[in-house]
Amino acid sequence: MATPVTTHSDTPAQAPRIHGLLAEFETPGDLMHAAAKVRDAGYRWWDCHTPFPVHGLDGAMGIKRTILPVCVFCAGATGTIAAFCLQAFTNSVGWTIWAGVWLTGYPFLISGKPAMSLPAFIPVIFELTILFSALSCVGLMFLFNGLPSLHHPLFKSNRFRRASNDRFFIVIEARDPKFLPKKTEEFLKTLDPTAIELVED
Amino acid sequence: MTTLGHKSSMDHHLTGMSDNTVERPGERAPLVLNMDKFSQVTATVCRVSEAERAPIAWYICFTLSLGLLSVLGVCIGYLFLTGVGVWGLNNPVMWAYDITNFVFWVGIGHAGTLISAILFLFRQKWRTGINRFAEAMTIFAVICAGTFPGIHVGRVWFAYWLFPIPNQMEMWPQFRSPLLWDVFAVSTYFTVSLLFWYTGMVPDLATLRDRAKGKLQQLGYGLFALGWRGSNRHWHRYERAYLILAALSTPLVLSVHSVVSFDFATSQLPGWHTTIFPPYFVAGAIFSGFAMVVTLAVPARELFGLKDLITLRHLDNMNKVILATGCMVGYAYSMEFFIAWYSGAMYEKFAFMNRAFGQYWWAYLIMVSCNVITPQLFWFKKLRTSIPIMFVLSIIVNVGMWFERFVIIVSSLANDFLPTSWDSFTPTWVDIGTMVGAFGLFFTLFLLFCRYLPMIAMAEVKAVMPQADPHGAGAGKHGHAHH
Structure with missing residues (x-):
């Protein structure tokens, strides 16, 4: 050619x-x-x-230098907040919210622990922070490169x-x-x- | 390629030296043997997937693996149709082979990310020969691991209840339970490992695409290479992304087995309720993972002619890691006993005496001899660099690590607080079939990977060759390119 x-x-x-x-x-x-x-x-x-x-x-x-790390940090912070909200909503409060459908949270009472048991929420907060960061890291890297x-x-x-x-x-x-x-x-x-x-x- | 500088160090790379385990002061041992051109690396690695036929041994192994995989299929099918009663579980031993296998496979899955992330951050360049391989192993091991919690829930058609999915009953999972942390930890680990593996593979898939002769190969590799063309503006972001992924995976890999250990440690059962579990589990995971890498690397490098890329030095290094983590595991075993005695807690003391001398004494004996005593042979360089010995030892280590999980889970459950509720566990054929069948799943996936995907990270291996240094052996006709 x-x-x-x-x-x-x-x-x-x-x-x-x-x-x-x-x-x-x-x-x-x-x-x-x-x-x-x-x-x-x-x-x-x-x-x-x-x-x-x-x-x-x-x-x-x-x-x-690429701005990728800044974007990944923001995505990671989003993951942190999202994980906290998910756990607080589903396990600590009885609110009803609209998120496409009506959702109702439930304040679980488990062996007398407080409804908002922050220490118990930390592992999932950590995992979702990593998950959001990693997905955005790879996704944005390819996006910024104009790939695929x-x-x-x-x-x-x-x-x-x-x-x-x-x-x-x-x-x-x-x-x-x-x-x-x-x-x-x-x-x-x-x-x-x-x-x-x-x-x- | 003409070389102007570093003539003396270059000589070693070119003179067909096969023992790179010898330390030469002031010099870096070569990581690639008998090759001084990048195209040789490409050809050696691509030859495997470009060959018309795989080696005959591959077909034999693949048939055997498929056989085992069908055993898994039959056992799981029977379990689904009948219920978890087909396993040898009883009250109090409500977890046995299922969770033993789960922890065993998750543990094996730790070596891949350790090699790709932690050794990357520590700038251990020898990782490049084995990282692709180990990452693939990680992913397949986590697939095997994920199978067990999925099938052990009893009513498998409700397995999706593990995830917080909105439903008409307004029912949510309980986030204070370590079992739920496990769901998030293992699925995050799988996703991130897959991303790491795939991202690393994109440049190599592009190599396979550019060399492909057939339409199908061009299309297949081309699609997954995403149009990668080695642009340096792309490499710039790619390397940054890879570094970030490594930095994210490092705490992740340590967290995953810690969370797995929380499944036990946060309970109140004597023998499980110990603070040493998270680091002890992580050390054991690295130990068994590296052993599995050796088990797979030894035949693979032989079969596919990769001895110049996965050199004896790579294997020697891995055996050193096995020795180090084996000692850590041994330390944890003894510390558990010390704390059980030092705590003065009657139930703790009993749990550990029972572990070593009770009804499962034979399992404890296998565990200690395989995990603590056998790896000590690796103190000797002769044994550490002997292919048959390391192959046998790596298998022994994994047998030992399976028994470690069995001992922890079953011996603690079988004899807990109340002697009236004691019982013992006997596996059924379904238990054994599922355990053996999981190896079929693992090896089927691994053999397919060996045959069709780049088994060695070509781009990364090339980048650590002396010829890749623009100021050194790769300076070309301009000599040192200074700016």
Whole structure:
């Protein structure tokens, strides 16, 4: 599917539409070296693709820290409150509330213990805090990453299949304001990759 | 791959060294043997699921497991049709094999999360060779564990009463009961373990997807890989999420077996009502879990050619954990006796004397010899690194741990406060069939996992290879990439 770069003409917005330029590297060190240069060249819509997380690449790419931990904390706190409310409602008070259907709580009297036995509620509070945190942690991580997305232009490239095996890639996308097919290709060549490929949209 | 720096340390990785248990001062022992390319790791792991046919031994084991699984099916079916009277339970022994099996399987399930979470936080890189494997084992063990409380409730068609589901009777579960805490602890544990396992597996499923030849494989692996493409912007959030999951799982794994022990410890029965139970149960759980990992890893690495990834050093490390936790368990056994004597409580004293010398003395003897005496052999490096010995020992440990739960549950119930209510427990064929059948469920799931899913966390193994270090062996043509 992928067209060799040498055959295309240098006119932007010409059919078939371009997704971007793909440069292949053999080692994590080469990739990191190149990534720092792409960052410094001022590109914004670009990415590295690696078979495993490369230590220090976030810095070389200039990636800002994710807000995921803050979101997980909020979800965990929600779990804490939800677990307390669940137990207090079902075991400590006789209130009737509307939650889609009418629900009535029941103040259980168990061996003379107080209706609001907070110490006995702690294990379930703990478990639900963890449950809410973990579910939101994984769910939001995939959501923020835009996954699942079973289709992506990069999957058209046969070369790119090695991104999950043993090769390291830099992709500069065509939507980057600084992207000009010829100029960007020249720039990528200066990074000394083992191959450059044009990926169609 | 050309190497500019660290030439001397690289030599060890390349020269076909198979004994990486030797300590070389100032040097890290290699975690991957006889491989210096990432593609070799990929090929070695993927070969298992990409092969046209599994090894013949796999088919034999799978047939046997399916046989045992059908025994479980028959026993549970018979139980449902007839009632819990088909078990050997009586008054006062109202819990026996069911809860013994439950605690046994939950305990085994602890090693996976310990390896993936706690060893991750401690930056123990050797975990990468075995974590996928151990996490899978955890999930299947928790499935087996969850079966028992589900079927022991008597009227199984009311099993959903375990959960706070609104109903027309305005009836709610009683949250002051540790049995209900258990429902929340075990189901949270299962969910979080499954998330951890699956999240870790997504990049590896992407690898299988990218290599798949057939349409079915492409579709199956592709669907579950969620479109993962190794983007570093994704890896950034992924690694953060993985760290958070590890931080959440660590207290979780300690809480689960503590809550299981509350089922006993919060009761007033002599032999159950002790404060040592939570840490003692957790140590025992790690002990039995690691033993099960060794039991499974030894044949699996042999059968699927994974000896360079699950190396002798991995097994040696696990055996050290077994030794350490075995000693903790032994300490707990002796401390229980000391406290029973020191408390001066007549019933406590009796419960423990009865445990060791009463009607179940043989079970106590099996427990102590399997759990305390046998693991001491692991003090010797020769025995710790001998494949046949560790395999046999790991099975002995799990036999011992099953008996530990049996001793705690049955001997305490059978002889409680009033001699007039004493009785003894004899298992029926349904008890034994259910216990044996649970192993069928476990091994069926585990064998399917071995055959169709990446058994080793490829992405994580690659990341701990020296070639993955962009400043070291993986620096490539630019040498050290400094910024």
